Amino acid sequence: xxxxxxxxxxxxxxxxxxxxxxxxxxxxxxxxxxxxxxxxxxxxxxxxxxxxxxxxxxxxxxxxxxxxxxxxxxxxxxxxxxxxxxxxxxxxxxxxxxxxxxxxxxxxxx
Amino acid sequence: xxxxxxxxxxxxxxxxxxxxxxxxxxxxxxxxxxxxxxxxxxxxxxxxxxxxxxxxxxxxxxxxxxxxxxxxxxxxxxxxxxxxxxxxxxxxxxxxxxxxxxxxxxxxxxxxxxx
Numbered sequence: 001x002x003x004x005x006x007x008x009x010x011x012x013x014x015x016x017x018x019x020x021x022x023x024x025x026x027x028x029x030x031x032x033x034x035x036x037x038x039x040x041x042x043x044x045x046x047x048x049x050x051x052x053x054x055x056x057x058x059x060x061x062x063x064x065x066x067x068x069x070x071x072x073x074x075x076x077x078x079x080x081x082x083x084x085x086x087x088x089x090x091x092x093x094x095x096x097x098x099x100x101x102x103x104x105x106x107x108x109x110x
Numbered sequence: 111x112x113x114x115x116x117x118x119x120x121x122x123x124x125x126x127x128x129x130x131x132x133x134x135x136x137x138x139x140x141x142x143x144x145x146x147x148x149x150x151x152x153x154x155x156x157x158x159x160x161x162x163x164x165x166x167x168x169x170x171x172x173x174x175x176x177x178x179x180x181x182x183x184x185x186x187x188x189x190x191x192x193x194x195x196x197x198x199x200x201x202x203x204x205x206x207x208x209x210x211x212x213x214x215x216x217x218x219x220x221x222x223x224x225x
Contacts, residue, residue, distance in 0.1 A: 008150065034213075043114070043200050043216030044153070088152065096141070096160070097169075098214075100152030 001026055006089055006101030015110050019076040023089035023101045026070065032092035033065050035074045038103065039085045047074070047087075079108045112136050116201050116217035123191040123224045131186040131220050133201030141204045142184040143168070143214065144176060146197040153200065159184055191224045198222070 006023045013019055021035075031052055036044035048063045050056045050072075056063045062075040072091075076083055089101040117132040133142065140161050145153040155168030159178040173195060175187045184203075188195060198221050202214035 004152065006152075041219070043202075043218050044214075045216065046213055049213065090152075096143075096158055096166075097155065098153075100154075102150055102152050 003027060004089060004091055004099045004101045007104055008102055010105040010107055012107040012109060013079055015079060015081060015108055017079050019079050019106060021074040021087050021104050023072050024070055025091055028067065028070060030091045030093060033072050034090040035063055036088040036090060037085045038088060044088055081108050081110045084108050114201055114203055114215050114217035116220050118220060119218065120221045123222065125191060125193060125224060127191050129188050131199055133184045133217060135182055135203040137203060137215065139203035139205045142178065143202045144184065144186045145200045145202065146170065147200060148197050193224045196222060196224045
């Protein structure tokens with residue numbers, strides 16, 4: 001079993017839709033969770049990070065961690081074509097090690 | 111403010127050839143990393159450095175060497191390229207965070223094909 005699992009998609013939604021992106025992880029000891037956005041042929045950029053359980057909101061983006069289910073989510077409200085990208089979940093496990101999901105490709109159609 | 115700059119952006123190598131990928135950052139970050147990204151797989155850490163003159167192995171170090179002679183530069187070398195090293199390589203840098211030290215700033219990547 002991979003330490004982090006992420007559905008590769010692609011996920012295609014109309015403009016204005018609410019998008020839900022998800023990852024599952026295997027180790028209940030993990031505490032630091034991140035979401036990166038990667039545009040085509042670009043490097044990843046950090047969107048949000050959260051510590052332990054709960055929600056964190058930043059504009060149209062909300063990151064959610066459910067430690068009981070070992071499930072992390074990124075919600076995008078009022079999605080825009082400019083949100084079309086690959087979204088990577090990542091978990092910092094300590095000792096300079098971060099585990100990245102394979103990424104979910106998102107297409108937002110105008 | 112350039113951030114993290116990788117050179118070259120594209121390269122085609124023949125099996126057995128060697129090459130060096132250059133990464134330069136202008137943010138005065140202590141930590142630097144080299145990752146590879148392959149289809150269907152997450153980013154995997156090749157080597158990293160926690161400061162000038164130091165390097166350490168990551169998850170997939172075999173076939174690669176690194177050097178950090180200057181704080182702002184981190185070089186990745188392929189000693190004898192193999193088709194399995196065809197990938198997109200990303201350099202990243204970060205500074206220690208009071209909670210954790212993994213907020214990384216990435217370069218734009220080097221697309222390497224080994225034929």
